[in-house]
Amino acid sequence: MEDSKDLRIAVVGGGISGLSAALYCQEHFPDGHGSVSVFEKRERLGGVLNTELRDGFEIEQSADNFITTVPYGLDLCRRLGLESDIVTTTPRNRQTFILWKDRLHKLPDGFMMMAPSKWWPMAVTRLLSPFGKLRAAMEYFIPAKKGDEDESMESFAVRRLGREVFDRLIEPLVSGVYAADMTRLSLLATLPRFREMEKKHGSLIRAMRKNCAEMKKKARQEKKKNGTASQNADTRQSGPRYNLFVTVKGGLGRITSEIEKRLDPQTVYCRTEVTQMARTESGKWSLTWRSLEDGRTESAEFDAVILAGESHNIAKLLGSAQIARPAELLAGIEHTGTVILTAAFRREDIGHPLDGMGAVVPAKEKNPILALSFSSEKYPHRAPEGTVLIRIFSGGSRDPEIVDMPEDEVRDLLLEKMANCLKIQGSPLMTSVSRWPNTMPQFHLGHLERIADLEKEMEAYPTLGVAGNSLTGVGIPHCIHSGEEAARKVLAALEQ
Numbered sequence: 001m002e003d004s005k006d007l008r009i010a011v012v013g014g015g016i017s018g019l020s021a022a023l024y025c026q027e028h029f030p031d032g033h034g035s036v037s038v039f040e041k042r043e044r045l046g047g048v049l050n051t052e053l054r055d056g057f058e059i060e061q062s063a064d065n066f067i068t069t070v071p072y073g074l075d076l077c078r079r080l081g082l083e084s085d086i087v088t089t090t091p092r093n094r095q096t097f098i099l100w101k102d103r104l105h106k107l108p109d110g111f112m113m114m115a116p117s118k119w120w121p122m123a124v125t126r127l128l129s130p131f132g133k134l135r136a137a138m139e140y141f142i143p144a145k146k147g148d149e150d151e152s153m154e155s156f157a158v159r160r161l162g163r164e165v166f167d168r169l170i171e172p173l174v175s176g177v178y179a180a181d182m183t184r185l186s187l188l189a190t191l192p193r194f195r196e197m198e199k200k201h202g203s204l205i206r207a208m209r210k211n212c213a214e215m216k217k218k219a220r221q222e223k224k225k226n227g228t229a230s231q232n233a234d235t236r237q238s239g240p241r242y243n244l245f246v247t248v249k250g251g252l253g254r255i256t257s258e259i260e261k262r263l264d265p266q267t268v269y270c271r272t273e274v275t276q277m278a279r280t281e282s283g284k285w286s287l288t289w290r291s292l293e294d295g296r297t298e299s300a301e302f303d304a305v306i307l308a309g310e311s312h313n314i315a316k317l318l319g320s321a322q323i324a325r326p327a328e329l330l331a332g333i334e335h336t337g338t339v340i341l342t343a344a345f346r347r348e349d350i351g352h353p354l355d356g357m358g359a360v361v362p363a364k365e366k367n368p369i370l371a372l373s374f375s376s377e378k379y380p381h382r383a384p385e386g387t388v389l390i391r392i393f394s395g396g397s398r399d400p401e402i403v404d405m406p407e408d409e410v411r412d413l414l415l416e417k418m419a420n421c422l423k424i425q426g427s428p429l430m431t432s433v434s435r436w437p438n439t440m441p442q443f444h445l446g447h448l449e450r451i452a453d454l455e456k457e458m459e460a461y462p463t464l465g466v467a468g469n470s471l472t473g474v475g476i477p478h479c480i481h482s483g484e485e486a487a488r489k490v491l492a493a494l495e496q
């Protein structure tokens, strides 16, 4: 083994995936020695994660919160000393609205992403026709599909619950998270738990009802033991499982800035693009980078490299190092762009009671809004008393052109649509537009096989890691895990 004091690792990409990799390397260098360099094209670290603090408002420019069932987000926050600032969604009004025929309707209580857990709210909802309701109820009796092959989200949902429930409830809920084309989105790469439910219980409704009954039982036991039941036992919600999401007071940008504080500023290079990579004769990696400040080009050798940019950017670097098959696999992952518009209003200017966490919009509505989030209703610390913060998620495969529209046009268009939905009078107190072109990977059918192939191919390069949101999940906890796994891989190789 080489003298560990000399170990040099480069991380390309300073988003949450790359930063998690860099932090892990720094915390786990053999004997505590070694240096990690981070290269980032943008002028700041964090990638798409960025929090803007303005006039008492906390504005998330991309991710809004993260799920806790995948533990890596919470674990990282604890390691960074942010645990006491973690906040859960406010327990009141954990429900979602659906825009249908230009009006907001409550999603039937207990309808969680792809399946209902309660009969009555489905029976009385105005979102479905009598035929649509009947077809959904038949799900209980439709036999589970045999075999393990993947299928599109649309095919699965229509097969189980019918076209109407798909078009009016499931398509908008899933689009509001993945901004994807449902006819190509892989069920197994995005929401595999629903296939597991089908397999185990024969029906999603049966599985949801069983789960609901178990949660209620647990809540009763907890209440008996502690006097109160935990928020995880809340069965009166609808939409995403809001009780499982958290954010950090001060914004998610605190996670990346806390990591930055722990890195050596001498080896963090922002506004610097890595343009080439090559294997040296001694088995190290040579990187060439270009400063976006002054155009200067430099090169250096590293013992290991972790590529944590968007997969199309990783592919270019792998290609430059003649690592052809992995480059091809990564280049084949399509991306779309998304837009976030955040606007603050005086509460009295909003006609809608905002008695939920937000709203989603079916494709059939032909509205540029994918989802609305009542940001300060979800997390009240985000806006000063008497005001509200609302954000719009737009773009994706449904409306890819919006990312390239001039900022003023995007703002005017989305504000007008939001004003109609929420009966807003008067102008916003402030607005913020963030555009994220080509950053949202699409887990189309075949994604799992693609990633399995990639992992196999990459075994031939033990000191080269790949990480990022294009691999096993777009959510923040998955990104953190992918960065840490890549770091673990290269450190293990360097220790041998």
Ligand SMILES: Cc1cc2nc3c(=O)[nH]c(=O)nc-3n(C[C@H](O)[C@H](O)[C@H](O)COP(=O)(O)OP(=O)(O)OC[C@H]3O[C@@H](n4cnc5c(N)ncnc54)[C@H](O)[C@@H]3O)c2cc1C
Binding pocket: 012, 013, 014, 015, 016, 017, 018, 039, 040, 041, 042, 046, 047, 048, 049, 061, 062, 063, 064, 065, 066, 067, 272, 273, 274, 275, 308, 309, 310, 313, 314, 338, 339, 340, 436, 439, 440, 467, 468, 469, 470, 473, 474, 475, 476, 477, 479
């Ligand atoms: C609008 C939006 C809303 C979202 N909402 C949520 C949410 O609520 N919850 C959730 O969990 N997740 C959410 N996500 C997903 C999550 O935020 C992202 O998947 C995650 O932050 C991506 O992190 P990353 O480090 O993999 O990639 P990025 O943040 O894209 O970082 C990659 C970085 O690599 C840099 N780079 C690339 N190539 C090079 C190169 N050659 N040289 C130097 N630098 C390079 C890029 O400039 C970029 O900064 C959202 C994403 C978006 C866009």
